Amino acid sequence: AQSVTQLDSHVSVSEGTPVLLRCNYSSSYSPSLFWYVQHPNKGLQLLLKYTSAATLVKGINGFEAEFKKSETSFHLTKPSAHMSDAAEYFCVVSDLRDSSYKLIFGSGTRLLVRP
Amino acid sequence: ETGVTQSPTHLIKTRGQQVTLRCSSQSGHNTVSWYQQALGQGPQFIFQYYREEENGRGNFPPRFSGLQFPNYSSELNVNALELDDSALYLCASSVQGVALGYTFGSGTRLTVV
Numbered sequence: 001a002q003s004v005t006q007l008d009s010h011v012s013v014s015e016g017t018p019v020l021l022r023c024n025y026s027s028s029y030s031p032s033l034f035w036y037v038q039h040p041n042k043g044l045q046l047l048l049k050y051t052s053a054a055t056l057v058k059g060i061n062g063f064e065a066e067f068k069k070s071e072t073s074f075h076l077t078k079p080s081a082h083m084s085d086a087a088e089y090f091c092v093v094s095d096l097r098d099s100s101y102k103l104i105f106g107s108g109t110r111l112l113v114r115p
Numbered sequence: 116e117t118g119v120t121q122s123p124t125h126l127i128k129t130r131g132q133q134v135t136l137r138c139s140s141q142s143g144h145n146t147v148s149w150y151q152q153a154l155g156q157g158p159q160f161i162f163q164y165y166r167e168e169e170n171g172r173g174n175f176p177p178r179f180s181g182l183q184f185p186n187y188s189s190e191l192n193v194n195a196l197e198l199d200d201s202a203l204y205l206c207a208s209s210v211q212g213v214a215l216g217y218t219f220g221s222g223t224r225l226t227v228v
Contacts, residue, residue: 044219103158105159
């Protein structure tokens with residue numbers, strides 16, 4: 001079975017400092033991995049996705065993530081946090097062998113950005 | 116191009132009642148998936164509909180059921196509501212066979228009292 005573990009339930013950073021949100025995955029097959037963001041009272045927005053191409057994936061709003069098979073990790077980073085980045089972030093895995101391509105979400109990391 | 120629209124946005128029901136949630140898929144999308152997001156947790160897959168039939172189901176009891184219509188819109192029905200059904204219900208549309216292209220709606224917040 002596939003799963004993802006988000007290692008921090010809350011992360012607090014100052015505006016302008018780097019962001020690191022950690023995610024480990026478990027998969028018996030080559031996974032497809034994603035990061036989604038959820039702002040209050042809004043739907044989920046895709047930040048970036050890994051699908052076995054380049055291991056360093058660039059997404060929207062300056063975010064990027066690196067797939068490390070040896071560490072089974074897919075951490076999300078951003079060089080400089082902005083106040084608008086405050087939101088809930090979800091690491092997600094999908095099994096492309098399953099015809100539904102269902103998404104399996106982690107429990108989420110709430111990012112707080114201090115002025 | 117319109118996105119995914121869900122209705123209603125908020126709903127309060129009494130334990131034991133039945134509820135129907137609705138979702139209009141994004142233009143060009145033919146598949147709809149439903150997710151349940153309990154407070155403080157990540158969304159969990161309920162089921163998916165393609166060609167008006169269920170195409171995959173998560174670990175939810177049969178009292179959770181759905182429909183997909185010829186225009187690709189969908190309904191989620193929950194019978195015999197329980198307090199633990201209180202959650203944000205998210206709908207996501209996609210194109211079958213095209214991986215990784217989900218568009219999510221803003222969700223319906225269901226409160227069971």
